[in-house]
Amino acid sequence: MKKFARLPWKKVDLHTHSSFSDGVLTPEALSLLAQKNEVDLWALTDHDTLEGLPFAQHFARLNNVDFIPGVEISCAFNSKSVHIVGLNIDFQNAVLQNALQNIKKSRFARAQKMSAELEKVGIPNALEGALSFCKNPNTLSRAHFARYLVQIGKAKTVSAVFERYLEPGKPGYVEHQWASVEDAVLWIKQSGGVAVLAHPGRYAFSKNALHHLLENFKEAGGEALEAGSAAHSPEEARYWADVAKRYGFWVSCGSDFHAPGEQNRDLGRVPLLLEPSKSVWHLWAI
């Protein structure tokens, strides 16, 4: 875990994606955008892969942005997808690398099934189409399918494609066996990182199920909640910061930036944290 002598950051973004997963910018382009948007602490958190991290670390240093290596691990809880971000991990850790290798393999098999399902509703060759939007087939995702479906005119926006084809219950959605919350937290901790429950406002859980998720996550060793997210309104961010306090979590924030102009969230555009003293980066002070 990287440690810092001072915590001088004014604009922090601890959740972003590069073209090594389903973002469209390279780590180098992201580091330049971070610099341009005056983000002074930036984490790259690609889905289920560490492949972009050495590049991001190199270019962040070159462009004078403090950098935190991260990852966003796809998990399932109560058969629904939840995401756990690992921050300040050691990206050379073999346990974490091996675990993610298995997830990456299963992603491709899932993409083949998705393509077959889309064919049944009159959309042929979706796998090839998705691959044409994907620089790293190791992390082929629904977002790549969505961009292809926009290109061939199935809907106007990526979000509309998700609503029509790619969400649970829709024609191109296939059930998938992701990691358990316990495993993901364990891998992150074994690599020296902090486990953060990402964008809690996006999960369609009942109050009861959400409580179980937060308890399980905490029990497993999870330490922070992503209250500041472009997926949350400022009011929701406040709500989740309050939940974090009740459960004894640190608070994190990130834009979940994927692509310029997509979903209207720019890198560094995150609701401000109201109580800086509860910020997860205090764990990284010397």
Ligand code: AMP
């Ligand atoms: P996957 O990991 O393959 O299941 O794909 C999940 C990714 O799809 C997320 O990380 C987002 O980038 C994107 N995504 C999921 N839901 C939506 C949505 N409703 N609108 C736009 N993008 C979405």
Ligand code: MN
């Ligand atoms: Mn994504």
Ligand code: MN
């Ligand atoms: Mn996510």
Ligand code: MN
């Ligand atoms: Mn994300």
